[in-house]
Amino acid sequence: MPTTGNVPVIPEYITVHLGKPDQPAQNIQVPFTDYIKNVASSEIYPTWPEEAIRANLYAQITYVLNRIYTEWYRSKGYNFDITNSTQYDQAFVAGREVFDNISLIVDDIFNSYVVKQGSIEPYFTAFCNGTTSTCDGLSQWGTVDLAKKGYTPYKILQNYYGNDINIKTDVRVQNILQSYPGTPLKLGMSSNEVKILQVQLNRIRRNYPSITKIAQTDGNFGEDTEKAVKDFQKIFNLTPDGIVGKSTWYKIKGIYNGVKRLSELTSEGVKLEEVRGVYPTQLKEGATGDAVREIQYYLDIIGYFNPTIPFVKMDGVFGPETTDSVKAFQKSYGLSVDGIVGKETRNKMSSIYLDIVRSLPAGYEGEKAEYYPGFVLKQGMRDDNIKDLQRYLIFIAENDPRIPKTSVTGYFGNVTKQAVLAFQKYYGLDTTGQVGPITWNKIGDTYNELKGL
The missing domain is CATH 1.10.101 (Muramoyl-pentapeptide Carboxypeptidase; domain 1)
Structure with a gap:
């Protein structure tokens, strides 16, 4: 999916299938701008008014971006972004020459696309030639008549797609990856x-x-x-x-x-x-905050069981030591070694942590607080992990009167939430009322310390 932080971007390259979707044919990878120049030179005429050419280019650019954004073909199991069959997509003729004036206009507007107001995805700008075939979308020959009447490219597009469209301009160009996070998502993961x-x-x-x-x-x-x-x-x-x-x-x-x-x-x-993401899309050296602290927590636990990963202090600062620890993790688990925590590294880290915690025998921690169970505890939940949480909070409350007392019920009700909120407030954590790895770890450390463990 061509996104950064789940907002569409312009891909550097796309993969074109030279045939119908199910037809055995060659796949070729071409630069995005070369693809658009080829399509435009195959679909429209260089002698048309420039306003018509630009309107058609906006439609052609947006059409292919919609195919890529929705992963239309990849979600169906194909290994390409678009076909060159006009029965399904738009014309593309491998190796053809392109028209100079079309090439110059593409270079000017290739990083723009049509959106419906209130939406972020490239709109499905369906079009047809308007002579041998007609459709509910843009008529290519019809754009010529409108341009001759003095319509601007934007007005031409509004004529076919409605007044509630905008043209998103100066969109970032970026190499894209498939949207699948690289690691299976399962109970306990957060991303x-x-x-x-x-x-x-x-x-x-x-x-x-x-x-x-x-x-x-x-x-x-x-x-x-x-x-x-x-x-x-x-x-x-x-x-x-x-x-x-x-x-x-x-x-x-x-x-x-x-x-x-x-x-x-x-x-x-x-x-x-x-x-809109709930976590930073990338964490790297120089970053600070709870998102970094959470990564450091996972690295600390994983490193305890995997000695190739060096210990890192859980201070919320992504410094050189954290970079080294991330690189060691990436190397150990077959990821690209760059020291940056992107979606694949984050998901892998969460998955490995869960596998470790769930493989531990009962009673492994002894009298110490259990490891974070791997999923966020919040109001309305009921399970044995909440019993553990309540037990820790009760003991802390006996030593710290600022924390209201709860009881061991296994149900995360309002009383437990108030105890969590008070703990977070007085121990310098984000006051969410929910128990993720940072809050769980702080509660566990406080419990262990008060117990003298």
């Missing part, structure tokens, strides 16, 4: 990809109401998310294991594209809040 998954499943649920509703799309893969994934997998004949591997990820994406009609003129659209 931006989990939030995207939750948003998509909740939207799909409107069309398939037997899918469990996910109460909070907060990026934390909890029990309701696992249940929603299993429901989805059952409906669409996938193994109902509640784990989102590559096949489940792209099946969800494909169904989401369909129910949202993202590749139709009647698109429901994608709003920024639907894809």
Whole structure:
């Protein structure tokens, strides 16, 4: 998906299938600007008025960006971004010469695309030639008549796609990766990809109401998310294991594209809040804060069981020591060694941590506080981890009167939330009322210290 922080970008290269989708044919990778120049030189005439040429180029650029953004073909299991079949997409003739004036205009506007107001995704700018074929979208020959009447490129586009469109300009150019996070998503993981998954499943649920509703799309893969994934997998004949591997990820994406009609003129659209991340998209040397502290916590625990990963202080500062520890982790687990925590490294780190914690025998920690269970504890949940949390908070409250006393029920109700909020307030943590790795670790350390363990 051509995004940075889930906002669309312009790809450096795209992969074109030289035939119909199911037809055996060559795939070629071409620079994005070369692709647009080729398509325009194959679809329209260089003698047309410049306003018509520009309007057509905006439509052609946006069309292919929609295909890439929705991963239209990749979500169906293909290994290309678009075809050159005019039955399905737009014309592309490998090796053809391009027209000079079209080439110059492409260089001027290639990093622009059409959006519907209130949406962020490239709009599905369907078009046809307007003579031998007609459609509900843009008429290529019709743009010529409108240009001769004095219409600007924007007015021409409004004529076909409605007055509620904008042209997004100066969009960042960036090499793109597939949207699949690289590591299967499962119970206990927290990431931006989990939030995207939750948003998509909740939207799909409107069309398939037997899918469990996910109460909070907060990026934390909890029990309701696992249940929603299993429901989805059952409906669409996938193994109902509640784990989102590559096949489940792209099946969800494909169904989401369909129910949202993202590749139709009647698109429901994608709003920024639907894809806005809850975690930084990248952490690297120089970063500070709780997101860094969380990464350091995972590295500390993983490093205890994997001596190739050096110890790192959990101070919330991404310094050289943290960089070295991240590089050691990446090397040990077969990732690109750059010392930067992007989505693949973060998801892998979370996954390895969960595998370690869940493989420990019962009672491994002895009298000390248990390791963080791997998922965020919050109001409304009920399980044995909450009993542990309540037990730690009760002992802390006996030594610190600022913390209200709770009881060991295993249910995270308002009383437990108030105790968590008080602990976070007085121990310098973000006051969320939820227990993620940072709060759990601080509660555990405080409990151990007061116990003399």
